[in-house]
Amino acid sequence: MKYFLRFNTLGDCPELPIDSERFLLLKNARRILSEAFSIEEEYEMIIYNYIELEKKSINTSISNMVRNYRGYFDSFDARLALNIKLMNLFTTVKLYHDRLVAHCASCLPKESGTQEAIDLLFSTEYDKNFEYRFMEALRNYNQHYGTAVHLVSFGSRWTSHDDQGLLEFSSSFMADKKFLSKDEYFKKKVLDEMPEKVDLISASRCYVEAISSIHTSARKMISKSINEARTVIQTAIDDYKLDYKKDFVSLSAYMFDSENKKDEVLLILEWDNIRIELENRNCQLINLKKRYATGQLKSKK
Numbered sequence: 697m698k699y700f701l702r703f704n705t706l707g708d709c710p711e712l713p714i715d716s717e718r719f720l721l722l723k724n725a726r727r728i729l730s731e732a733f734s735i736e737e738e739y740e741m742i743i744y745n746y747i748e749l750e751k752k753s754i755n756t757s758i759s760n761m762v763r764n765y766r767g768y769f770d771s772f773d774a775r776l777a778l779n780i781k782l783m784n785l786f787t788t789v790k791l792y793h794d795r796l797v798a799h800c801a802s803c804l805p806k807e808s809g810t811q812e813a814i815d816l817l818f819s820t821e822y823d824k825n826f827e828y829r830f831m832e833a834l835r836n837y838n839q840h841y842g843t844a845v846h847l848v849s850f851g852s853r854w855t856s857h858d859d860q861g862l863l864e865f866s867s868s869f870m871a872d873k874k875f876l877s878k879d880e881y882f883k884k885k886v887l888d889e890m891p892e893k894v895d896l897i898s899a900s901r902c903y904v905e906a907i908s909s910i911h912t913s914a915r916k917m918i919s920k921s922i923n924e925a926r927t928v929i930q931t932a933i934d935d936y937k938l939d940y941k942k943d944f945v946s947l948s949a950y951m952f953d954s955e956n957k958k959d960e961v962l963l964i965l966e967w968d969n970i971r972i973e974l975e976n977r978n979c980q981l982i983n984l985k986k987r988y989a990t991g992q993l994k995s996k997k
Contacts, residue, residue, distance in 0.1 A: 725925035827902030
């Protein structure tokens with residue numbers, strides 16, 4: 697077998713010989729970075745769908761402000777839109793939940809106990825947070841029984857009764873206990889501790905905050921392995937640059953049997969830079985349940 701590094705081009709360029717051990721090291725490093733990228737990508741889908749849910753909530757209030765919602769169809773239209781957004785959020789959380797153990801285990805191939813450690817992260821949030829327990833039960837209900845948003849209400853109020861007062865419009869979206877209780881498979885313990893109605897925007901904020909805490913802990917678990925993998929690939933790129941003095945777009949490690957290519961590992965880091973940007977953009981969400989966005993105008997003094 698022949699192993700070497702080579703710039704991806706049809707033209708002539710140097711081949712830097714490597715041994716089989718280094719080839720496998722590069723292959724494993726590439727796989728670790730790919731798994732780490734998937735973790736960040738799947739978490740980004742959660743954040744994206746959560747933002748879309750919040751946007752739809754605010755947009756409903758704006759539509760009410762302009763169109764003066766009043767009938768059953770307006771309520772149905774708003775409820776349908778929120779159900780779609782919430783279902784999208786549930787779907788991406790489920791994907792993230794189901795895949796996180798496998799991704800982290802692949803990032804930590806020499807370590808045992810990864811599944812137990814990740815399971816503990818989820819169970820800890822489940823045990824300490826009613827909203828997390830409720831949203832998990834509601835997700836299962838949404839997938840197998842019915843829609844999650846049962847009640848929609850629109851409201852308006854004057855912020856004050858003087859000349860500086862503004863007419864504020866709002867909307868709320870609720871899950872109703874009487875609907876959920878009709879599902880014999882809805883988790884009884886969660887149903888018992890549930891109030892008659894649960895505000896789904898507030899519950900979603902708590903839910904996403906809990907997922908963010910899990911994600912931050914998972915990042916810490918695999919960070920050393922990821923950094924080492926990136927260094928392995930960066931070192932190969934730097935070594936090749938010593939022989940090939942020109943700029944190049946991509947590098948690969950090859951395994952050849954005589955004249956036949958048996959394996960190839962693409963060695964680029966631009967795609968991993970996206971993972972790093974996602975890490976920087978999606979920092980841990982703390983006190984999300986105490987935050988809200990508003991379009992309120994500032995009164996003139």
